Amino acid sequence: MAKIGVFVCDCGNNIARTVDTPDVTRDAAEQNGVAFVENHKFMCSNPGQESFKKAIRDEGLDGCIVAACSPKMHEATFRNAAEAAGLNPFRVEIANIREHCSWVHDDKEIGTVKAKDLTKMMVERIKFNRPLERYLMPLTKRALIIGGGIAGIQAALDLGNAGYSVTIVEKEPSLGGNMARLSETFPTLDCSQCILTPKMVEVQNHPNITVHAYAEMEKLEGYIGNFRATIRQKAKSVIDSECTGCGECWEKCPFTAESEFDMNLNPRKLIYMPFPQAVPTVPVIDRENCPKFLKDSCGLCADVCGPDCIDFTQQDEIIEEEFGAVIVATGYKLMPNVYPEYGGTRPQHMTPKKLTKKLKKLQPRSTAGRLVDVINGMEFERLASASGPTGGEIRRPSDGKKPESIAFIACVGSRDCNKGVEYCSKICCMYTAKHTMLYNHSNHEGKAYVFYMDIRAGGKGYEEFINRAQSDGTEYIRGRVSRLSKKGDKILVKGADTLLGEALDIEVDMVVLATAMVPQEDAMDLAKVIGISYDQHGFYSEQHPKLMPVDSSTGGIYLAGACQGVKDIPETVAQASAAASKVMQLFSKEELQREPEVAIVDQEFCMNCWDCVTVCPYLAISREEKRDRNGNLQKMVATVNPGLCQGCGICNTVCRSKSISLQGYTDEQVYAQITAFDGAFV
Ligand code: SF4
Ligand code: SF4
Numbered sequence: 001m002a003k004i005g006v007f008v009c010d011c012g013n014n015i016a017r018t019v020d021t022p023d024v025t026r027d028a029a030e031q032n033g034v035a036f037v038e039n040h041k042f043m044c045s046n047p048g049q050e051s052f053k054k055a056i057r058d059e060g061l062d063g064c065i066v067a068a069c070s071p072k073m074h075e076a077t078f079r080n081a082a083e084a085a086g087l088n089p090f091r092v093e094i095a096n097i098r099e100h101c102s103w104v105h106d107d108k109e110i111g112t113v114k115a116k117d118l119t120k121m122m123v124e125r126i127k128f129n130r131p132l133e134r135y136l137m138p139l140t141k142r143a144l145i146i147g148g149g150i151a152g153i154q155a156a157l158d159l160g161n162a163g164y165s166v167t168i169v170e171k172e173p174s175l176g177g178n179m180a181r182l183s184e185t186f187p188t189l190d191c192s193q194c195i196l197t198p199k200m201v202e203v204q205n206h207p208n209i210t211v212h213a214y215a216e217m218e219k220l221e222g223y224i225g226n227f228r229a230t231i232r233q234k235a236k237s238v239i240d241s242e243c244t245g246c247g248e249c250w251e252k253c254p255f256t257a258e259s260e261f262d263m264n265l266n267p268r269k270l271i272y273m274p275f276p277q278a279v280p281t282v283p284v285i286d287r288e289n290c291p292k293f294l295k296d297s298c299g300l301c302a303d304v305c306g307p308d309c310i311d312f313t314q315q316d317e318i319i320e321e322e323f324g325a326v327i328v329a330t331g332y333k334l335m336p337n338v339y340p341e342y343g344g345t346r347p348q349h350m351t352p353k354k355l356t357k358k359l360k361k362l363q364p365r366s367t368a369g370r371l372v373d374v375i376n377g378m379e380f381e382r383l384a385s386a387s388g389p390t391g392g393e394i395r396r397p398s399d400g401k402k403p404e405s406i407a408f409i410a411c412v413g414s415r416d417c418n419k420g421v422e423y424c425s426k427i428c429c430m431y432t433a434k435h436t437m438l439y440n441h442s443n444h445e446g447k448a449y450v451f452y453m454d455i456r457a458g459g460k461g462y463e464e465f466i467n468r469a470q471s472d473g474t475e476y477i478r479g480r481v482s483r484l485s486k487k488g489d490k491i492l493v494k495g496a497d498t499l500l501g502e503a504l505d506i507e508v509d510m511v512v513l514a515t516a517m518v519p520q521e522d523a524m525d526l527a528k529v530i531g532i533s534y535d536q537h538g539f540y541s542e543q544h545p546k547l548m549p550v551d552s553s554t555g556g557i558y559l560a561g562a563c564q565g566v567k568d569i570p571e572t573v574a575q576a577s578a579a580a581s582k583v584m585q586l587f588s589k590e591e592l593q594r595e596p597e598v599a600i601v602d603q604e605f606c607m608n609c610w611d612c613v614t615v616c617p618y619l620a621i622s623r624e625e626k627r628d629r630n631g632n633l634q635k636m637v638a639t640v641n642p643g644l645c646q647g648c649g650i651c652n653t654v655c656r657s658k659s660i661s662l663q664g665y666t667d668e669q670v671y672a673q674i675t676a677f678d679g680a681f682v
Contacts, residue, residue, distance in 0.1 A: 002033035005061040009043035009068035018102035018111040027116045053085035063126040069098040088131035095122040114681040124676035128668040132596035139225040140324040141587045149177020151329035151561030151576040158580035160208035167210045174278035183384040186434040187465035200279040220530040223643040224556030225592040233317040237285035242309035245281030249301035263379045266389030325583040332562035334378045335515040343371025372398045374511040396510045403509035405447040413516035426566040428514035433469035448474040550579045597664035598645035605659040606637040612651035620644035
């Protein structure tokens with residue numbers, strides 16, 4: 001005979017406003033098998049939980065229903081409380097009378113009838129809940145970090161300093177990411193490389209951190225605590241362990257290509273390190289352009305290399321390693337100028353998918369018809385950087401002249417889904433203010449204009465920074481720019497000052513567009529390789545926007561930095577440390593506990609049709625050999641890996657022999673629940 005307790009929560013007034021909770025409690029008391037009922041203002045509060053535990057102990061309850069908010073919110077809370085009181089946690093169920101009732105009904109009578117029905121259904125269901133045990137899984141205490149920008153670097157140092165082994169996979173030849181490209185950082189105007197490069201060196205020298213630069217993820221298999229990564233180490237054509245980074249090779253290399261690191265504003269050699277402070281200090285050969293690979297000529301770098309470490313025959317290497325957790329920190333890019341009205345080329349239909357495809361093909365500096373002196377924010381960073389193509393002097397790309405005036409245009413492509421993306425890129429107001437300061441400091445006679453929609457400066461010290469920029473002599477004009485065109489050697493900016501209600505024509509030497517911050521062009525491809533989800537823009541999706549902002553949709557994979565959404569550097573660093581602490585939390589245990597609500601196969605009845613193997617989206621089901629005691633193969637049967645199974649339930653719906661069931665959602669439980677449905681509220 002069941003002894004079930006029903007606990008009805010008011011959720012303050014969240015539920016009680018639309019549901020007569022005392023009436024629901026009285027109704028529950030009359031259900032067959034219910035031995036105890038209670039109505040509480042806040043069941044999730046400490047007194048609420050204590051009362052819940054006391055009732056389990058005092059009344060000897062063998063099943064509990066909490067009629068409250070969504071199970072996503074508090075199922076774990078009450079299951080843990082039940083466990084503490086000595087009741088198997090899987091003998092606790094939630095009847096969601098908040099999201100399914102009070103939040104969707106205005107009429108208290110209907111809300112109350114429905115709440116009674118939902119509670120009664122769970123009472124009937126719990127009579128079939130079997131006590132389940134969590135699975136214990138092995139745990140590999142090594143972390144993989146994908147992306148070697150500031151987010152990846154911070155997470156790696158946090159984990160490495162905590163004593164865990166970390167591997168960074170970075171697709172570029174050096175660590176550093178976008179932050180290495182920046183000149184100064186807002187709001188302190190400290191030199192970006194000065195604060196970043198010591199961390200890069202620390203990573204390189206850290207005994208617990210391994211860096212695979214110039215490498216890409218090929219595959220990620222497995223599950224939380226037990227991932228197997230396949231990494232492609234691209235051929236650098238240089239033997240890492242022998243190279244001293246002396247630079248003889250790139251000094252003597254006679255050929256150049258445009259430097260990706262310098263946003264194609266500068267040439268680099270065909271054997272190159274992306275920037276002088278690069279880590280690791282090993283060059284790579286650009287095989288797509290190098291004549292040695294195209295027509296077997298030159299080879300000068302090999303002739304001059306003292307330690308003889310140029311290897312033209314080097315092949316890509318496939319590395320396979322085991323990890324327990326993964327942090328994705330692949331960063332962002334700034335949209336190039338894709339707008340014909342701003343002298344660039346705009347895609348026909350700017351849906352995010354098409355935009356991303358278009359961006360893949362776009363070479364920002366070679367787009368036909370483009371105004372060369374209209375650049376984006378990242379290109380300006382390289383012009384202003386001491387390690388950039390002009391040694392930190394701001395000169396315009398077309399003729400190298402120092403611009404006497406610059407127009408900075410904010411919100412290009414952001415906050416406008418017809419022209420780009422609907423979200424605010426968040427950092428543009430700030431970096432535009434920084435750019436005006438850098439310009440004003442480098443050219444005291446120069447004139448800076450900023451066209452803006454409104455200023456968003458929500459961080460610590462940010463509003464003060466904008467005020468500083470405005471008092472530096474920059475003219476802030478609230479309004480949009482409709483067109484940029486060439487006028488002699490100037491650019492004519494046609495726009496409007498919406499505060500004065502006037503049309504404006506301004507001639508300037510250069511224009512800087514604060515274009516939208518968008519995901520890396522290969523973000524969606526990587527998501528498919530490692531099995532995480534992404535939003536409509538291509539940013540990786542977090543598990544919960546408020547409560548689980550660094551967990552991806554897949555257990556054991558965490559997110560750090562701008563790959564998850566627009567962020568500035570302090571937020572990126574904070575999220576990287578948060579992701580690292582999540583990994584430490586995971587690694588703090590010797591074994592991993594998995595919830596038991598997964599599929600199981602009754603192998604006696606399995607007909608080996610493999611329908612389940614075909615449909616399982618998580619590749620959790622495999623074929624297992626059954627042998628007799630003499631080792632003779634009896635039959636093949638399906639078996640579920642509880643580490644991979646996400647409990648989606650697809651397999652047990654297709655299994656013709658009904659051999660698969662989902663623990664916690666058995667047919668008996670579901671039928672009992674459905675049969676108890678009264679439907680008086682419908
Ligand atoms: S010459 Fe050889 S040792 Fe020197 S940086 Fe180039 S590859 Fe390395
Ligand atoms: S419940 Fe879903 S995830 Fe688990 S084995 Fe079945 S199909 Fe795969």
